[in-house]
Amino acid sequence: MIGNFHTAQRIVNAELGFIKIVMQITGCTEEEGAKALATLRKAKVVKLDAVNGRYTVVHGAYLEPEVLRNAINY
Structure with missing residues (x-):
């Protein structure tokens, strides 16, 4: 079970890291970065x-x- 926890933690870290990159590039909020x-996940242009x-x-x-910005406003 501990292995699943580590995998889940890496997925969360990946999401937070990508949101941070979007925030740096566009100057948006964390919520907009998550959007x-x-x-982009729905369009299948990002890979985990x-x-x-x-x-x-x-x-x-x-x-x-x-x-x-288009992805945020979609």
């Missing part, structure tokens, strides 16, 4: 690496400020 992550605890985008263009 951008949810939108549960081993390393990070989200990665399939193409760097998805981290452009305009694209992230």
Whole structure:
């Protein structure tokens, strides 16, 4: 059971890390960053690496400020 806890913690860390990156790029709030992550996950343009605890985008263009703001406003 302890292994599941560590995996879950890495997933939470990945979400918080990605939200922080979105906040730095766009200057948005934490709630808006979470909305951008949810939108990008729904569009399947971010991938979770549960081993390393990070989200990665399939193409760097998805981290452009305009694209992230569109994801927030979607």
